[in-house]
Amino acid sequence: MAGSSNEKRRLIWPFFLILILHCVAILLFTRGFLLTRTELSSFSHCADISQSPCFPSPLEAPSTCSSSSSPRNFSETDRVNRHERGERCWTKPAIDRLVIIVLDALRFDFVAPSIFFDEKKPWMDKLKVLQKLAYDKGSSARIFKALADPPTTSLQRLKGLTTGGLPTFIDVGNSFGAPAIVEDNLIHQLVQNGKRVLMMGDDTWLQLFPDHFEKSYPYPSFNVKDLHTVDDGCIKHLLPSLYREDWDVLIAHFLGVDHAGHIFGVDSSPMVEKLEQYNAILEKVTEVLKNQSGPGDLHENTFLLVMGDHGQTTNGDHGGGTAEEVETSLFAMSMKKSPASVPAALDSSVCKLDLDGNKMCFSFVQQLDFAVTVAALLGVPFPFGSIGRVNPEIYALAAGTWNQQSTTNTNCKDWLNLEEWMQNYAHVLCINSWQVKRYIDVYSASSVIGFSSEDLLHVEEIYAQALNNWSNSVQKSFLSGQETLNDNFASTLSSLEGQINTYSNFLASVAELARSKWTEFDLWMMGAGIGIMLFSLLVHFIAFRRAHMLCQATYPSVRASGISSRVVFAVFMVAMRACSFLSNSYILTEGKVANFLLGTTGILNLRYSIMENKMLTEAVAFLLLISISRFIVEIGLSKQAVSAMLMSTYPLRMLGIDESHFFWVFISEIVPILALVFLAYLLYTTTSGSSCWRVFKIIFTTATVLSYMLIAVHWALESNMLEIPLVLEGIGRNSVPRIIYAIGCGLLVLLAVAQLFKQKGKTSDYKEVLVIKTVTMLSAWSSTIIILLGRQGFLVSLVSIIAGWCIIRLENLEQDTMNGFIGATDILSVTQWSLLAVSLFYLTGHWCAFDGLRYGAAFIGFDEFILVRQAILLAIETFGASHILPILALPFLVSFKHQCCGSNKKRGTLFIKLSQVLLMYGLITAVTTSLTIVCVTIQRRHLMVWGLFAPKFVFDVVGLLLTDVLICLSSIYYFSGIDE
Amino acid sequence: MEKTTAEASSDQNVSVPVSIWEAFRLHLICGLGLAVAFWVAHNIYSIDLISNPDQTLFLIWVIETPIIIGVYSISRWNPKQCSFLKAVGHGLLGIPAGAFLNAFGAIVLGAPIGFLYIKRTISWSLLMSLFTFAPAASVFGSSWNNWQRLFVYAKPAGIVDYMICLPAHGTVIGAWLGAWPMPLDWERPWQEWPISVSYGAIAGYIIGMVASLGFIFMFDRRRPHVKGD
Secondary structure, eight states: HHHHHHHHHHHHHHHHHHHHHHHHHHHHHHHHHHHHEEOOOOOOOGGGGGEEEEEEETSSSSSOOTTTTSSSSTTTHHHHHHHHTTTTTSSOOSSSSEEEEEEOOOOHHSSOOOOGGOOOOOTTOOHHHHHHHHSTTOOOOEEEEEEEOOOOHHHHHHHHHHHOOOOOHHHHHSSSSSSOOOOOOOOOOHTTTTTEEEEEETTTTHHSSOOSEEEEEEEEETTOOSSSSSHHHHHHHHHHTTTTTSEEEEEEEHHHHHHHHHHHHSSSSSHHHEEEEEEHHHHHHHHHHTOOTTTTTTTTEEEEEESOOOOOOTOOOOSOOOHHEEEEEEEEESSSSSOOOOGGGGGOOEEOTTTOOOOEEEEEEEGGHHHHHHHHHHHHHTTTTTOOOHHHHHHHHHOOOOOOOHHHHOHHHHHHHHHHHHHHHHHHHHHHHHHHHOOOOOOOOSSSOOOOOOHHHHHHHHHHHHHOOOOOOIHHHHHSSSHHHHHHHHHHHHHHHHHHHHHHHHHHHHHHHHHHHHHEEEEEEHHHHHHHHHHHHHHHHHHHHHHHHHHHHHHHTTOEEEEEEEEHHHHHHHHHHHHTTTTTHHHHHHHHHHHHHHHHHHHHHHHHHHTTOHHHHHHHHHHHHHHHHHHHHHOOOOHHHTTTHHHHHHGGGGGGGOTTHHHHHHHHHHHHHOOOEEEHHHHHHHHHHHOOSSHHHHHHHHHHHHHHHOOOHHHHHSSSSOOHHHHHHHHHHHHHHHHHHHHHHHHHHHHHHHHHHOOOOOOOOOOHHHHHHHHHHHHHHHHHHHHHHHGGGHHHHHHHHHHHHHHHHHHHHHHHTTTSSSSOOOOHHHHHHHHHHHHHHTTOOSSSSSSSSSGGGGGOOOOSOHHHEEEEEEEEHHHHHIHHHHHHHHHHHTTTOOOOOOOOHHHHHHHHHHHHHHHHHHHHHHHHHHHHHHHHHTTTTTTTTTIIHHHHHHHHHHHHHHHHHHHHHHHHHHHGGGOO | OOOHHHHHHHHHHHSOOOHHHHHHHHHHHHHHHHHHHHHIIIIIOOOOTTTTTHEEEEEHHHHHHHHHHHHHHTSSTTTTTTOOOOOOOOHHHHHHHHHHHHHHHHHTTOOOOOOHHHHHHHHHHHHHHHHHHHHHHHHTTTTTHHIIIIIIIIIOOSSHHHHHHHHHHHHHHHHHHHHTTTTTTTTTTGGTTTTTHHHHHHHHHHHHHHHHHHHHHHHHHHHHHHOOO
C-alpha cells in the first residue's frame, strides 16, 4: 500500500513542478511586457488648491482640507468654496466656451501645408480652411503637430486625452467589460464645475462617459464599412448647436477618415472626398463662430480645437507606435484677434517659406498636455492623474482674451504685456507642478508596482528646487506689485523665464519617468521569463520520458515505441502550429489554421484506416465534422472582421430561405432541445452499462438530466414561443440558471467528498471506474457550460462529443498495428485532441481579443454586477468548451483504448498512461504558448502589438495556466484509485 | 501486409518492363506538355493563373489530359488483358472520381465555397486529379491492391510504381504547402484560392517527377543485385 501511494506521488509531482515553473516564467515575462498602471480613484477639487504653494497669502484661500478620495461627494463643498473665492477655481478662466472637433485618425499631413513634406500627395492640402486661418495675418490660430503615445487606438487615446495620463494596455482598475473611465478626467471636472458638455458623433465617448453629458447624439462606430452615418449625424447637429446657448463645451467626433483609411487606405478617392467634406464643414463652423464673435455675442470668448486622436499609416492601420500613427494634428483658434506673444524660449515652432514668400509655421504639442491645457483655459481643476504640462503656445492663443482688457486700460507696452503673460503662465505652471507632484506621491504610495525610489528622489529634488525658486523670486515680485517692475524689468523677466524653465524641467522629467514606466518594455524580465519557460519545456519533456521509462521498467510487455510515422506527423503538426504564431496573419486566422491542421490529421487518419481496412466510417465522419466545424469557424471569423452584412446573410439567406418563416423559427427552437435529450440519453447509456458506484450514478444521472431539462425551460422562456405570464418569466429568467449553477457546484462538491470517503476495493475493473469518474466529472460541468454558451451550446457539445468519439476510436488504429500489445500512448490522437480544443474555442464564437469575450454570458442568471462572480462566469464561458471539458475528458483517450479487462498489472499501466497523456497534452499547450511568448517578444515593436499580439498573449497565457491547473486537479482526482 | 506485397511482386511479373529511359521520356513528355500548356495560355489566349485562374487551370487540364492519359496508358500494368483504349477509358473515368476526392479534401481543409469559387475549385480539382489519380487509373485500372500499395502504404515496387507514386505525392504535398501563404496579409493577387495552391501543386508535381527519376535510377542500379541473388 505504501509503495503504491508512493508511486502515485511520483506520478503527480511533475505536474505541480511544471505548474510552478510556468507561473514563475509567466509572472516574470508579464512584469516586463504588459505594462500595468493602477487607476487611482482620487479626484481633484477646487478647494485642494489651498494646499498648493502657489498662492502667496494663505488667507485668500479657505483652509478647508478636502480629502480627495471619494469620487461622488463633490458638489456641496466645492460649490460653496467657489462662491467664497469668486468665480476662480484653480486658474483664471481664459475662455468661456470651447468647441472640440475630433477627426478620428487625422494624420499630420492632412492638415499641415504640403511644403513641409518631400512630395505633395493627393491627400495633402485638402483642409484648406485650417491653413488659411492659421497663416492669415493677425489671426489667432495655429497648427500643431500633436504627438500621441502608443497604444494608438481610439479608446486608449480618448482616455489619454481626457485623463492626461498614459493609458497602458491593461489599466488595473475596477472597470470590467464596460470601459467607462473611473479615473479623474477632464469631462468629470467640467461637469463638476458646472460646465454643460454636449457630445455628438462616435459613441465611444458614451461608453467612456456614460452619464456625464448634458446632451448627446451618439452614432454607432461599430461598422467600419459605413463611412457616413457618424459624420452625417455630426453635421446634422453641429451647426444648429452652434447657435444655441445651452452648452459650454461641445465635442463633435467624426469617424469618416478613420473608416475610409481602414477600408480604402489613405491614398484613395473616398479619403480625399471625406477630407473635402470636412473642409466644407469646418469652413461653415468657423464662419458661424466668427460671425458671432463680436462683443457680447454668443461666441465672444469661444475657443476652437480641431484635432485628431491618433494618426494612421498609409494602409489605414493604427495602434502601434510608428511615427505615422503617433503624429496627429491639432488646430487651435481663438476668436480674439490679438494673441499674447510667446517668449522665444517657449516657442517650439518650425517655419518654412512657401512659394509666395509667406511664412508658414507649425508647433509641437504632446497629447499628454491636452487635458491640463484645456482645464487651465476653462479654469477647472486639473484631472488628478494628469501628468501633462500646460502648453504655452495654446495657452498664449487663448490667454490673449483677458490680456486685451488690461492692455487697453493701462496702455502698457509690449514687454509689460509679455511679462504679465509670463507671470500668469508661471503661476499656472506652479499649480500644474504641484498637481503632478501630488499625483506622483499618491500613486507611489498606493500602487503595488510604484516608481523606483531613485527616480522618485530625483523628481523630488527638481521639484524642491523649483519651489525654492518660486518662493524666493516670483513671490517677492507678486507681493511688491507692479511698481518695481519698471525698474528691474530685465531681471524679473529673466527670473520668470528661469522659473518657467525649472517647472517645465520638472514636468518633463515626470513625463519621461512615466513614459519609461508605462510605455517601455523591461527586456531583462522578458528574457528571464522566456528562459524559464524554455527550461520548463525541457522539464516537461524529461517528465514525459520518465513516465515512459517507468512504464517500460515496471511492465516490460509494453513495447518500446520507435519513432513511427504517426509520431513524426504529430510533432510536425505541433511545430507548424507553433511556428505559425510568428506572423500576425496566422494569429488572425488561427481558427482556420487549427482546422487546416486538424483536417490534415483527419486525412492522415483516413489513410491509416484504409491501411487497416477498418473504421472507415469514423474517419470519414471525422472529416465531415471538420468541414462542418470549419464553416462555423468562418462565420465566427467574419463576425470578428465586422462584416456585418456578410454575417447576417451568409447562412440562410444565401439559400433563399426566409429566416422569419415560422418553420425555421420552430426548427431553431426545437433542435437545441432535441440535442439536449440526446445528450441526456447518451449519459444514461454510458452510466447504466457499468456496475460500480451504483448510488452515485443514480444521483448524478438524475441531477444532470434535471439540469438539462431546466436548460430547455430556460431556452423556452427566452424565446417567445410559449405564452408565459410576465411574472413567471421574470422569476424563471434568473432563477433557472441559478439552480443550474447550484446543481453543478453541488455535484462537484459531491465528487470531492466521494473522493475522500470512497468505498474500497469493491470493483476490480479500474478502467470502468475511470470511465465513470470521467463521465460524472464532465456531466457536472456540462450543464453550466451549455447554458453559458447559449443556444449554440448544443451544437458545440454535439460536435465535441462526436469528434472526441472519432478520435478515440481512431486511436485504436495504432494499437492494432502493435499486434495486440498495449501500445505506447498515441501522440497523434493527443495532438488531435488539442487541435480539436483549439477549434472548439473558435467554434464557440470566441477569438483572441477582448472584444471577443461574450460579456453577455456573465449576466445569465444575474442582473447586478459583482466582479468576482461575473468574472468566474465569463471565464467558464470563454474557456469551458476549449479547456475545461477537453482536459477533463482526457482519460477517455486512455480508458477506451484498453480493450481487455484490467488485471492488476494493467491497472498500473493505465495510470502511467494517463499521466503520459496528461503530460503530453500539457506539453503541446506549453510549446505553442512558449512560441507565442517568443513571437510577442520579437514583434514587440510591431504595429499590431497592442491590437493583436498582446491579446493573443494574454489569452494563451491564461489558457496555459488554466490547462496546468486543470491537469494538476485531474491528476489528483483520477489517480486516486491507484493506491488501492 | 505480406499478402499484398506478394501480390505486388506477382503483379510486377506481368507488367511490361519499363526501362529507365522510357521513364525519362515519359516524364519529359509530361513536363513538356505542361510547358506547352503554359505557353499556349500565355501567348495564344493571353491569360495566366493570376488573372484568370479557372480558365488557365482548365486550359492546362485540357492540354495535359490526353498527354498524361496517353503516355501512362501505353505503360499499363497488364497489356494482355487490357487494351490501350480500355486503359484510356479507365484514366478518363478516374479523373472525375479523383476530382471529387480532391475537392472534398480541399473543402475539409478550408477551401472557400461560394458561387465565385465553384468554377475555380472544379478546374483545380480536375487538374489535381489528373496529376494524382489519372496515371494510376490508366495503369492499374481498378486493381485495389495496387492502389493501396501506392497511395496508402506508399511503397512503390517498380519503375512504373515510382513514376506514378512520387509525382502524385509531390502534387498533394506541394498543394498542401501552397496553401500556407494564403492567409498572409501581403495582399497579392496570387494569394487567392486556388492560385498559390495550384503553383504549389505544379511545383510539387515537377519535383516529384525529378525525384522519381532519381529513385528509378537507384532502383535500376540495385535491380541486377536482386536478380543475381
